[in-house]
Amino acid sequence: MSDIPAVRIDRLSKSFDGVEVLRDIDLVVNKGEVVSVLGSSGSGKSTMLRCINWLEEPDRGSVFIAGERIGVDPSGRRMKNRELARIRARTGMVFQGFNLWPHLNVLQNVMESPIQVKGMAREQARAIAVALLEKVGMEHKQDAFPYTLSGGQKQRVAIARALAMSPEVILFDEPTSALDPERVGEVLQVMKNLSGEGYTMIVVTHEMEFARAVSDQVVFLDKGRIIEKSAPDIFFSNPETERVRRFLELS
Amino acid sequence: MSDIPAVRIDRLSKSFDGVEVLRDIDLVVNKGEVVSVLGSSGSGKSTMLRCINWLEEPDRGSVFIAGERIGVDPSGRRMKNRELARIRARTGMVFQGFNLWPHLNVLQNVMESPIQVKGMAREQARAIAVALLEKVGMEHKQDAFPYTLSGGQKQRVAIARALAMSPEVILFDEPTSALDPERVGEVLQVMKNLSGEGYTMIVVTHEMEFARAVSDQVVFLDKGRIIEKSAPDIFFSNPETERVRRFLELS
Amino acid sequence: MNEWQILWDVRATFVSGFLNTLVLFGVSVCGAFAAGCAMTYVLEQGGIAARVLRGFINGMRMLPFLILAYLLYYGLPSLGLRMSAWTAGLIALVVYHGAYFAEILRGTRLVLPEGYVEAAKAHGFTPFRLFRRIILPQLVIRSRPLLGNQLIIALKDTAFLTIITVQELTAAANSASATYFIPMEAFVVVIALYWLISIGLELSLRWAARFGARRGFENV
Amino acid sequence: DLADAKKRGYLTAATEDDYAPFNFIVDGKPQGFHSDLLVELKAYAQKSGLDVRQEILPWTGLLASVSSGQYDMAFTGALVTDDRLRVFNFSPPFASAQHYFVKRAKDDSITDIASLSGKSVGVQAGSALLARLPELKAMLAKTGGKMGEVREYPSYPEIYADLANGRLDIAVNAVISVNDLVKTRGDVFAKGLPVSGNGFAAWPVPKNSPELLKFLTGFMDEIRASGKLAELQTKWFGEAFPDMPVEPITSVEQFHTLAGME
Amino acid sequence: MTLQAWLLLLEGAWTTLWICAIAIAIGVVAGLGIALLRMARVPFLDQLLVLYVSLARATPLVTLVLFIFLTAPTMGIGMDRTTAAILALTLNTAAFNAEIWRAAFISFSREQKEAALACGMTNAVFFRRIMLPQMITSSLPGLVNEMSFLIKGSPAIAVIGIVDLTRVTNRISAVTYDPLPPILAAAVLYMLMIGVLLKLQAIAEKKANRLAM
């Protein structure tokens, strides 16, 4: 692996209506690493993920995807949308609200981006999509439209959709929130395999088990600040801050 | 407590496009009881809840809320909407997707139904709403509009909204899915208190801990059938079916 | 002589007027819809171009169609640009209704959940593909009844082109009714023929609605 | 019919607002030949105990309203045609409506009828002018020429606009209108030559109102005798028309005989 | 153009304005009523309304105005021109508005409706408190489009003798034989009237962005 980090975040800050939601976030994620992001509700986890692929434009700071700065081009101006799209295609994202496209059925939802963004042939895209849907246990709902799916089913399709692009970096926003324990296990297994295959992942999660078992780094957000950032064994056994200790106690 | 059950479900069946999603569901929930509904993704849990307050019209079977049949009037015809609304007002529901009203702010979302449905005075409704928002830790976001809320914040507002009607029966669809462990603990505490106050609750959840600690009954759905229905200590320690055993093992 | 008999005798005028109307309508509405989509795309991109276009669209919405047609047909010749009646009429229809189509789509875009767009952006969709594959289909499905309204208005606006001497259906009726003085009968025929086209439109839209209904876009 | 009007106590006369010099509006007030004549008509009707009420309508809705009985008569310069005679009777005409062509003042290529050969012609759709274009065609045929393209417009302002900007070579209209046009816009337009036989401007009355027709005939007789008609004709049309028929026109045959048509 | 001509144009504009304003006000509400009735799917009434909407949309305004004005007396209804004009404009615009409202009905979020029903709201309360406020904002571009069409189509009422803005321009150009100045002046006045509507729409739209959560 090269020494350029897959994701580097420098002094990222973001506020909404004058309220600072992220403050001076610094984070380096190396290639193949899995980073778990923990934190209480409203602490800025989703906002941080959304800043990484520039869905939310930060007020200050910069983000580099595999060494390339996103959102701002070398001359310091706002990046062209086309350029932005090129960098984003190297990242994938699973949204907290799933955001499946309602006018496409399950299979089309998964096939759409490889065809449209990567210019993949239909047949190949279909094969990949079917394989992924099998992986998440949704192959029997291929032709269903999103509004007919249960919460967990939507979430699984959303995961398959993000994986279909086989992006270098995948951002997961609570990918197992709507799943039953069985499914959680299966999906986490899929993610573990991915990490084994060298994918870089940043995962917002409330699954302490997963964070402990899979991550290389655990990051704890509190009121928009990273107050702890350590290896999982240290984080869970011997947290530095009182805040994290309290958090872990309750879970 | 009287001996009329708070909720009685008789031979409820429902299919979508020819696929049976619920089959012959029977369930009796006594006043003040807490029933946890477990089951894997897509097993029909949400659909069952939605049939209880007739958001989804079942194909066969009947549901009684405090002895009153919902959806069908005594003469066997479809119930008038006004009647239906009257019965529904006695139940509350927290949706899996939260479903907040986007044109109202957080406080208004919570105040709306007490004022409009119960004809409560504004001042009283506001007092109740503020108290509930405090309970779920959302009082600082009173004036925020839903689109500015994080996932967990939406979920907490949705819970406050359902409680504001102080319904006799509350239906929760994964009320803690978007919450961090800290919040989960707090919300479950709120729910425990409610059960102590004699509210009847039916809770779809993936929180085994909660199911074990609070429920009077645990129901396990598999492919639209109730395959187990027992007290939590029996359910968790000594499940009857192989299916549940497998499910519990994985969690 | 019976009034209907007279109408029957001049049926050739009506038939050719009807065909002209159909051609004008078909060509202009396809052009206008394409123009509307293109304008919506430009609006979607934001920036100065979008602001200028927004002004242009609002200008079109404020300007009476007749005056636009007048300006194109009678005003431009004084600048040395002379167009045939058909060209001027078609351009007027396309530009004018294009602006309205754009406004309809823009209005629907305002309330399109942003999550769908963000999901596509996160997957690296370029702006054009994002618009074509994710945004536009949903806008069209969601605004179907409004598009239906607009199609019917466009159909009737072809009638304004009589003033620039395109002989379409209304022109045929005016001429027949003025010549033979059979106003009611002539207009009954015209309404019937317009109605026929708009019923055709309604049926095809209803057929298209099933596409949206299967995707859960229509909750009743 | 007149009986209904008597019962009501008034006659309704539908006039126009944009048909100079017959009926038009200047600064919000009706003017023109008919406006002056209306004073006379009121005086005449007074004798039968009737008032006259004026209603102003655009041409498009006018004949339809009169034929459906909304108004008793059209008090405007309507030209007599075969087809209108199916539905209306016409009072004795008050002006000639011989058709003339108009050309651009600067257009020197048109000098006589023969030079009209192949020139494009603009007329109002469905008008009396259009109905009698075959007469021009016959005139051209006699000189060995042929009709150019005939373009129908919904109204004259568009025709004049196209004539002025060169899309049309000539327009055809009734003599009085042509005179009025050339009077105001002589810089742009020039009056040409007659392109039809005689024509008549008269007031249409529904076929089912014979009494009213008689009443109007009486009115015409009176003003003709008193010299008022000639006076107003000269004032508004620039000339009197002393040899107009004095009887109402009620049938196609009669009209053709009077107009000298075959 | 003379001052007098401008005054006349303004007078015509005023006529156009108030007649259209009444038709728009009634038409928007009537359209909502029709859409509501159609959503209720009352058997016979529904077909009737479909027929009305279809026919009223297809009928050119001039024809509708003339038809109402001329046939009302034959059916024994005394009707002056203004009433006939307002009636015709209203019948026309209500049909279009009905479709605009219906679009808002059918695309209204199913989830939000369920949340309201689950709270025990009756359909009426749900409609008034949850749906209508959002529908008004989301239907505004469509409604304003239709208002602009109504104002622009209103010259049709001149055919029964109402002196609206366009009619005044005809009157002026009939004397001067030079239609361009009054037409351009009228265009400016029309654009002013519709411009005010667009401005109102823009103001209301500022509120709309949060509906797209």
Ligand SMILES: Nc1ncnc2c1ncn2[C@@H]1O[C@H](COP(=O)(O)OP(=O)(O)OP(=O)(O)O)[C@@H](O)[C@H]1O
């Ligand atoms: N568009 C916005 N406008 C204003 N405030 C916003 C907006 N988006 C997010 N916020 C606020 O920013 C804070 C952080 O939100 P974020 O969604 O990042 O939280 P989170 O850590 O993902 O929480 P959760 O675990 O509940 O999803 C919240 O307080 C939220 O209300």
Ligand SMILES: Nc1ncnc2c1ncn2[C@@H]1O[C@H](COP(=O)(O)OP(=O)(O)OP(=O)(O)O)[C@@H](O)[C@H]1O
């Ligand atoms: N409107 C619908 N049309 C067709 N199928 C539907 C519809 N709604 C639900 N289903 C199907 O019914 C089944 C049960 O759905 P339900 O939402 O009840 O699952 P669930 O148990 O709540 O799952 P989860 O835990 O993932 O939320 C699923 O397979 C789903 O696809």
Ligand SMILES: [Mg+2]
């Ligand atoms: Mg979040």
Ligand SMILES: [Mg+2]
């Ligand atoms: Mg569910």
